[in-house]
Amino acid sequence: MTIRAGVAGWPIAHSLSPLIHGEWIRAAGLDAAYTRFAPETGDAVRDLVGQVRNGELRGLNVTAPWKEVALELADDASPTARACGSANLVWRDGARLRADSTDGHGLMAALGEQAPRLDGTGRVAVVMGAGGAARAAVHALGQVFDQVRIINRTSARAEALIAAVQPHASARLVCGDAVSDAALVVNALSVPPAVDVAGLAPDAVLMDMTYRPLMTDFLRAGADRGHTVVDGLAMLIGQARPSFKTLFGLEPPDIDVRAGALRLLGEAP
Structure with a gap:
């Protein structure tokens, strides 16, 4: 069964997270998909997180402006997420919805x-x-x-x-x-x-x-x-690594995802 996960934010079209996670997915040979989601309202975010809770999605990375909402919706939050007052990662763990912050x-x-x-x-x-x-x-x-x-x-x-x-x-x-x-x-x-x-x-x-x-x-x-x-791209890739492990159950493959991200940004690798 395909593992489905993604990143949620508004706006979200600019996000490089699907490229980063997509390259890791392909390198690992996973039957998985990592997709952009663009909830424009708090209710839409709650509906999306509900898909994590019911198992339709393995989990979500969450970006602005919904990180605080993601924390509120979780049953359990890491000490880091509580200290930050927001979460950029939510996932289902048994019957519980957990949240963490990997930005730091x-x-x-x-x-x-x-x-x-x-x-x-x-x-x-x-x-x-x-x-x-x-x-x-x-x-x-x-x-x-x-x-x-x-x-x-x-x-x-x-x-x-x-x-x-x-x-x-x-x-x-x-x-x-x-x-x-x-x-x-x-x-x-x-x-x-x-x-x-x-x-x-x-x-x-x-x-x-x-x-x-x-x-x-x-x-x-x-x-x-x-x-x-x-630069901020190094931080983006750095926060994606623990997210990938949580969502897909293994360490990201040791490949150069930065080069692909730079090409998408129009920067020379």
């Missing part, structure tokens, strides 16, 4: 791949933004840095993020606007950040969660000054 795993995997010399011990990480993506970043970085600083236009949202995540992080979480002492600066905004890279420490690493374009203006400015930069 993806972020750390991307840093390990593209900035392997980065060490958070005794250092500061800066996260720009206070939305769902920022929350996952703060939670993950809060396990390995001494301090995580949140920069956001609305301080109340940053304070709310800190209140939610601090009990689940070993780092000290603070609001602020300084970047000069940061070992890592992560853009979790949907718009280009207002950061003067000339004021960064020479060894600072820059990361942007977006992958359209792959080399954002923020990353390009950093690269031009000799900084190590980490």
Whole structure:
């Protein structure tokens, strides 16, 4: 019987997840399908998750704007999903609907791949933004840095993020606007950040969660000054790996899915 899974969000046509999972499915020789779903309303999301609960779908990755709804609909959620206040993965486990967040795993995997010399011990990480993506970043970085600083236009949202995540992080979480002492600066905004890279420490690493374009203006400015930069595609692939294992029951095959994603983005591999 064909295993059916997919990714749900609105809009969703831009998602690279079907390409990534599809290449792994073919390489593993699975009888499986991974499809885009485009629920426009909360009710549509509930109907779709209902297909997971009744076994029509093995599970779903969930992206904006439905990650919080996915968490609410689950019977059980991982500590990470609860700390992040959202879930990007739901699946059926026996009679229970489970939820997890793999975004933080993806972020750390991307840093390990593209900035392997980065060490958070005794250092500061800066996260720009206070939305769902920022929350996952703060939670993950809060396990390995001494301090995580949140920069956001609305301080109340940053304070709310800190209140939610601090009990689940070993780092000290603070609001602020300084970047000069940061070992890592992560853009979790949907718009280009207002950061003067000339004021960064020479060894600072820059990361942007977006992958359209792959080399954002923020990353390009950093690269031009000799900084190590980490792109959002590495994070996307990193978060997809544990999702694939959960949905299809095996580790992703060791193939180069990044090359195919770059071709689809119109970037040179």
